[in-house]
Amino acid sequence: MFSLRTMLPRKVKQVLKYGTLAGATLGAGYVVKNNDWEISTIGAVRFGRAALTVARVVVDYKWSLRNLEPGTEQYLKLKSEVHTRSAEHLRNLCFVNGGAFIKVGQHLATLDYLLPQEYVQTMKVLHSNAPQSPVEDLMKVFEEDIGKKVEDVFEYFSPEPLGTASLAQVHRARTKDGRDLAVKIQHPKVKAHSYVDIKTMEFLIRQVHWVFPDFQYVWLAEETRRNLPKELDFVREGEHCERVAKMFEHFKFLKVPRVHWELTSGRVLTMEYCEGGQVNDREYMTRHGINVNDVASKLGKLYSEMIFVNGYVHCDPHPGNVLVNKTSAGTQIVLLDHGLYQTLTDDFRINYCKLWISLIHADLKGIEKYSNNLNVGKLYPLFACMLTARSWENVTGGIDKKPVTEAENQELSDNAGMYMIQISEVLNSIPRQMLLIMKTNDVLRGIESILHSRASASSFINMSRCCIRAMGQHKLKHSSGFVKAFKTRLYTQWLLLKVDLYSLYLWISSSYLMKLMKRNSVPVTAS
Structure with missing residues (x-):
């Protein structure tokens, strides 16, 4: 049977393929506008920025690694360089577009041993350096959702955030009756941009898969589409808080902040303020007499119970979401950010x-x-x-x-x-x-x-x-x-x-071994 595909020279086929990708990129505005993407001028700019970045990455891989034998020293060296450049381009895109893009970048940063280290290490900065929203903009979100002015509710509202994440930032506040609270407020434009951003990722990942058939990361876009709307609903997050607190109340070391429902909405989550240092802060633990092995053991017990016994799993335990604290009852684990459960x-x-x-x-x-x-x-x-x-x-x-x-x-x-x-x-x-x-x-x-x-x-x-x-x-x-x-x-x-x-x-063996080592140790004295 006659096939144009088999008749075309390889270079011509490549030109057609990349030309089609470029055409898809340039014509994206039309595709977006004529589907259910609710395109806006800002949405078109965000889509175009993402499309150009992805096209730049695709061309870099194809051009830089052309005519090289896979597996050779030169190929691996150049491939690592392309990985680094591409990761930097994608990280910069995440910073500029924000919101869902940062969320995906943070996800990539957690995939140690699943992605090339050039990507993992480059993306890790997104966990600690997410863009902040001006506090005035957040106050408007609070007033729109809660129906009250911030100054009417709080005696004090910190202008500096306790933490900034991809979808929201948290500020410390004190009510007029003296309660210390943590107020999590969604970035103003995240929800408005999220639908177009998800569609953008799906579209571009599928285009890259078409150019690189071995690139099978469609799951990443699908997971973002499935999970992001859940994370944007702070009422759902409050419900997760209460469910997990009840489910694991037998773990006396676990602290889940109490939700204040009268000051909570779809974009605002108000909880009790909890003290503590981040779970990866060894210096904090040393200063407060917290045993790191005890922390690791308790965290392991909690997540083993979540995954294997209850089947209800907190899926975002990065260090900013897990605090440790010293109490009269022992080491306490404080679990924050309950937006994503599996x-x-x-x-x-x-x-x-x-x-x-x-x-x-x-x-x-x-x-x-x-x-x-x-x-x-x-x-x-x-x-x-x-x-x-x-x-x-x-x-x-x-x-x-x-x-x-x-x-x-x-x-x-x-x-x-x-x-x-x-x-x-x-x-x-x-x-x-x-x-x-x-x-x-x-x-x-x-x-x-x-x-x-x-x-x-x-x-x-x-x-x-x-x-x-x-x-x-x-x-x-x-x-x-x-x-x-x-x-x-x-x-x-x-x-x-x-x-x-x-x-x-194991305990007896380790105890005996320690005693044996102490018995046989020779003290070192100054000569």
Whole structure:
């Protein structure tokens, strides 16, 4: 059969392809205007800015790496340079467009070992340097939504924000009756721009996928479209606060700020003000006598319970959203920013439990089986490395057997660049529930790394306990008859006892080893 595609020379086909991309970029205004994008002059400018940035990145990759053999030293060197330039262009775009663009940039900054480090490191500045809105503009939002002037409600309202994020910023305030509050107010134009911004990302990512078929990051636009409207609804966030406070009230170390509903709306969230230092601030912990291992352990317990037992997961635990505080009852974890939660289905949660039990026990058949249940296929070894942030050698040898080393971290960083296509294939194929869980895991791992508590035996013991409890509860839920239910309870308790005995063995071993080291140590004296 005659095919124009097969008859065209390769260079002509390339010209047609990039010409079409350029035409799509230049004609974007028409596409936007004639669909349901509610285009405005500002929206067109934002779209055009994004389209030109993406086109610039695409051309840079194609031009800089032309005629080079993939995998060669020269190719890898130039590819790293293009990664850096492209990441800087995209970061600058995020700063200028703000809002949803910063949110996506922050998401990319959390994907350690899933994206080339040039992108991760370049985007990390977005967590601490998001653009501020003038306080006068925020006061107008407060007055429009609450129906009262700021000065009529508060005796004091700080002109400087406690923190600035992609969608909102938080100011400290004191009511006329003396209550200290934290008032979170949405940036004025975020909601108005969000719809066009989401459509822009979807359109451009699909265009890039057309030019680079191996670029499979459509999931990123889909996740943004699904989650951003939820995060922009502060009433929903307040409901999350109350639900998680009730759900985890048995954790006496957890503090969730109380919501003041009379001063809360879709764009304003008013909560009690909570003291504390950021969870990655080791100096703060040292000054206040807070044990970093205790912090890591409590954070691990909380998130293991969220993911494996309850299936209701706070998905934005970056350091600005997790505070630590010293109280008379011990170390307190303060959990902030409840805008983004992931609710896991029972089938997904139990399969995920079984996968982690297989990973902890280095059960390769189990790893393959439960990874395939998550639609990973033949790339399950890569998926296991992505999930644990450990090398395949350590996955097969037992992830709880050896501590993480700098050499292993470097290997994983290198692999993120080397296997970018395969990683994107995995991310595009796994259930959408898994994407936010992986982001959460990476953020928590970053915190553990700063606290020097990463991959400790206690964290795997906590995970094992939660997985066993979750699987026991699931089996009990589907058990018919008293005898089966009794056997399920008995077997679950037996498995938990085995974990406790192993934990006791580790404690005794470490205590004996410490005593032996002290006994054999030779004091150093001045000569």
